[in-house]
Amino acid sequence: MNESEHSALAHLAERAVGGDRQALDQLLRELRPRIVRTVRLVVGAGSWAAEDAAQEAMIDVLRGIRGLRNPAAVHGWALRLATTRAIKVARRERILSLVRPLSEQADLAATAPDGSSVELKRAFDELPPRMRAVAVLRLYTGLSEHETATALDCSVGTVKSQLHDARLRLAKALRGDDQAQSSLPPQLPGPVGGK
Amino acid sequence: MTDQAEQRVDDEVGRMLRAFEGPADPRPRQRRRRGKERVRRALLGVTAAAVAVSAVGVSALLLDGKGEGRPAAVSGTQSCTELRAGGRRYVARRVPASAFAVGVPLRGRAVLVCGGTRVPDADVARVVGLGPALALVRPGERGLVYVAVGRCHDAAAETELVACLHKERSAP
Numbered sequence: 378m379n380e381s382e383h384s385a386l387a388h389l390a391e392r393a394v395g396g397d398r399q400a401l402d403q404l405l406r407e408l409r410p411r412i413v414r415t416v417r418l419v420v421g422a423g424s425w426a427a428e429d430a431a432q433e434a435m436i437d438v439l440r441g442i443r444g445l446r447n448p449a450a451v452h453g454w455a456l457r458l459a460t461t462r463a464i465k466v467a468r469r470e471r472i473l474s475l476v477r478p479l480s481e482q483a484d485l486a487a488t489a490p491d492g493s494s495v496e497l498k499r500a501f502d503e504l505p506p507r508m509r510a511v512a513v514l515r516l517y518t519g520l521s522e523h524e525t526a527t528a529l530d531c532s533v534g535t536v537k538s539q540l541h542d543a544r545l546r547l548a549k550a551l552r553g554d555d556q557a558q559s560s561l562p563p564q565l566p567g568p569v570g571g572k
Numbered sequence: 573m574t575d576q577a578e579q580r581v582d583d584e585v586g587r588m589l590r591a592f593e594g595p596a597d598p599r600p601r602q603r604r605r606r607g608k609e610r611v612r613r614a615l616l617g618v619t620a621a622a623v624a625v626s627a628v629g630v631s632a633l634l635l636d637g638k639g640e641g642r643p644a645a646v647s648g649t650q651s652c653t654e655l656r657a658g659g660r661r662y663v664a665r666r667v668p669a670s671a672f673a674v675g676v677p678l679r680g681r682a683v684l685v686c687g688g689t690r691v692p693d694a695d696v697a698r699v700v701g702l703g704p705a706l707a708l709v710r711p712g713e714r715g716l717v718y719v720a721v722g723r724c725h726d727a728a729a730e731t732e733l734v735a736c737l738h739k740e741r742s743a744p
Contacts, residue, residue, distance in 0.1 A: 398668070398730075402715075405670035410596035422592040431598040432673070432701045436738045439671055443731060497588045516582050517589040544573060544581045551584055 378519070383452060390448035401442065404451070409435060411452075411518065412459040418513045419463035420470065421502045430466040434459040456518065457528045460510045467506035500550030504543055511539040512547075600675040600700045619679075655708060655718040657682035657696055662708055662718035663725045669715040671734050673700040677711065684710075702741050 386407060392400030413431040420427035437458045445454060501509065507529070514525040515536070526533045573581075655662040658680060675698035684694035696708045699717060708718045717737075719725040724736035 402669050405668060409670060413596055413598055414593045417594050417598075418589055418592065422594055428598045429701060433738075435598075436671065436734060439668060440731060440735045440738070497584060498592060501585065501588065512585060513589060516586045517593070541573075544578055547585055548573065548577065548581050551581060 378452060383449075386451050387449040390442070390445060390451035393442055394445050394448055401439075404442070405435065405439065408438060408452070408455050412438060412455055415456060415513055415518055416459050416463040416466075418517060419460060419506065419510045420467045422498075424470065426466055426470050430462055433466075434462040437462055453520075453524055453527055456514065456520070457530070460514065460528055464506045464510055467509065471506065497547060497550050500547055504546060508539050508543045511536055512543045515540055597673060598700065600673060600698075652684045652686035652691075652710075654685035655682060655694065655696065655710075656685070657708060658704065660705065661721045663721055664716055665719050665725065665727075665730075665733055666715055667717050667730050667734055672702070672707075672709065672717060674709050674711050675700040678704060678708065682708075702737060706740055707737060 386404065389400045389404040389407065393404045412434050416431040416434045417427045420430050438455050441454075441458060445451060447454075501512070504512070510529060511525060514520045514528055515522070520528065522533050522536050525536045529536070651664075653664050655664070657678070677695065677697045681692065682694045682696045684691040695711055696718070697711050698704050699707050699709050706720055706723055709716070710718070719733070719737070723740055724733055727733035727736045
């Protein structure tokens, strides 16, 4: 997010805190894609729990907006609420997945349109929720280490170490993918144009 | 892990996350299909035919001028303050348009009260994440929810209302 987008959001937040209904609507519209997708990716794309959590995170933002003390930091504040909600739901889902029948777990088909690595996605979903949140905020949302630490209410050192651990674990899945690719049988020659 | 290897992991993970990011809105839960699909479809067909026949009848009455006094439809500007559905009374309340998403349409009779006029067979839908006993919406009416009387309908401000609905949904 660039500087002008930040200041536009801050301006909207200032008006929304002051009770401007239109500004509140517009602010929620602007924040929604970031909040929904961040929550979805942290909880685990492809589950109804993620969709419910995304909706709940939007409500958290709406409920808290009047109490926002620093409108200039609205983006970080909203992501903080979203990740807090997402981590809470992800932890609950992690526990529930131990007792839930397998048939109920994949209740919403998650598909990667470009055929991305399913193995990598699986490895990502197995990371602890907080580690997932760090990875999503740094590698998807594009927050700095400092912003991520603020959003997750932890130190920059924790962000660095969590991301380092996440990289190590995900690198294993990537190596697995590479090995699987290289162990595939060589492609058969295509059909020869015959007469 | 070298910088180059880290960068590769970051790129691959970033690409994977973008591929799975999904739509910008939370997906509404679909009603799970239960029972015999064929019977359900047949009933749907019969209902659709009945609606079509009655629509033709009402149109004919209106063209004849005998349908005067009966509301034909709700205009976009008419303010509807009340809704009755499933034996419950709902009161229209304003909420920020982005607060709730329109969910699965509800079947069954809903009567809308608009400026003292009763409009039968109004289209209503569930609100994503809220039960129909708590609140309903009308597709196309942004920023308006119909809240069940006795459950949050008297919340003073919009944010209070949203907070109350949120609290009520998780109540047993």
